[in-house]
Amino acid sequence: MRKRSLRRSCAALAAVTSLALAVTACGGTTKEDVRKEGGAAAAAGKADPDAETKKGLTVGFLPKQVNNPYFTTADKGGQKALEELGSSFKEVGPSSGTDTSGQVSYVNTLTQQQVDAMAVSAQDPGALCTALKQAMGNGIKVVTYDSDTRADCRHAFVSQASAEDLGRTEVQLLAEQIGFKGKIAILSAAQTATNQNTWIEFMKKELEDPKYKDIELVKVAYGNDDAQQSFQQTQGLLQEYPDLKGIISPTTVGIKAAAQYLSGSKYKGKVKLTGLGTPNDMRTYVKNGTVEAFELWDPAALGDLAARTAVALASGQITGREGETFTAGGTEYTIGKDGVINLGKPTVFDAKNIDSFDF
Numbered sequence: 001m002r003k004r005s006l007r008r009s010c011a012a013l014a015a016v017t018s019l020a021l022a023v024t025a026c027g028g029t030t031k032e033d034v035r036k037e038g039g040a041a042a043a044a045g046k047a048d049p050d051a052e053t054k055k056g057l058t059v060g061f062l063p064k065q066v067n068n069p070y071f072t073t074a075d076k077g078g079q080k081a082l083e084e085l086g087s088s089f090k091e092v093g094p095s096s097g098t099d100t101s102g103q104v105s106y107v108n109t110l111t112q113q114q115v116d117a118m119a120v121s122a123q124d125p126g127a128l129c130t131a132l133k134q135a136m137g138n139g140i141k142v143v144t145y146d147s148d149t150r151a152d153c154r155h156a157f158v159s160q161a162s163a164e165d166l167g168r169t170e171v172q173l174l175a176e177q178i179g180f181k182g183k184i185a186i187l188s189a190a191q192t193a194t195n196q197n198t199w200i201e202f203m204k205k206e207l208e209d210p211k212y213k214d215i216e217l218v219k220v221a222y223g224n225d226d227a228q229q230s231f232q233q234t235q236g237l238l239q240e241y242p243d244l245k246g247i248i249s250p251t252t253v254g255i256k257a258a259a260q261y262l263s264g265s266k267y268k269g270k271v272k273l274t275g276l277g278t279p280n281d282m283r284t285y286v287k288n289g290t291v292e293a294f295e296l297w298d299p300a301a302l303g304d305l306a307a308r309t310a311v312a313l314a315s316g317q318i319t320g321r322e323g324e325t326f327t328a329g330g331t332e333y334t335i336g337k338d339g340v341i342n343l344g345k346p347t348v349f350d351a352k353n354i355d356s357f358d359f
């Protein structure tokens, strides 16, 4: 109780003074320390790797979109981990992948409910920052997973895989399928999505290699993680570029809708499609010859690691600083630059292995 009321008075102080001043008064960290040591992690004090894992915590999950099967699977992974650790799970979130103000309201709701930690997949790198900083000012640990915010707006980011690997390998997959020649397009999610935009930057970097000199990226379209819009955007791409050779869709909603469009059109098997999809969504299209290969990580494992990271932060075992280590589900993870924790390597799915996966 005392801790809660201290938190509240510190939060109130943060509201009337500058946050940095309030942090100094409440936690002994100066603005200068925060700047030097890397933002949110520095403000969180010192890690004690031997601290006991706390039980009875509440962790709120806030995905980009609640009615997206990818997040349903991811967040179930988080729920299972929290149950195992003796803590509670809750989930809130918008139904549209482009509702940043909705996400802000949900952050504020979780803060008002005084959760111990929140795991957020951000629709936009900056839009949630004020709300997340207020949450952190109230002692709430903030983990981003799947799609990051700016590094100073959270304690740690649980990343599905190296963003560079993901971006580059999607180009490599498509280039092989189209014989390193022809026009290609990208069908992305929301225009502001941190994760997709980072991957697209790396796709463009990969395309700078002279071996791709005969490939031309003609357009990046946005389907907003909405099935209908993604379907229509695919149709639009083929209308605008009838000689298109391939599409990369780095979103589970986008790739499924694009596959659906292609498989019912004269472009089936001719226009190649790859990107990030779930095996269960894509099985039909691999089997009917629309799609050769695509990739993804295990979304449930991502949610699991996000939950365990949130609990490690709330238990004081880590603060999010580079070099700190913690054990999650029997594996040791080291926090990298800017508080990034990598889940591992993605899997490439094709006709040979797709039936061994069920998610």
Ligand code: RAM
Pocket: 064, 068, 070, 071, 121, 146, 147, 189, 195, 225, 250, 251, 252, 253, 276, 277
């Ligand atoms: C969609 C979302 C999510 C992304 C996956 C690949 O479900 O945009 O953020 O990680 O696709």
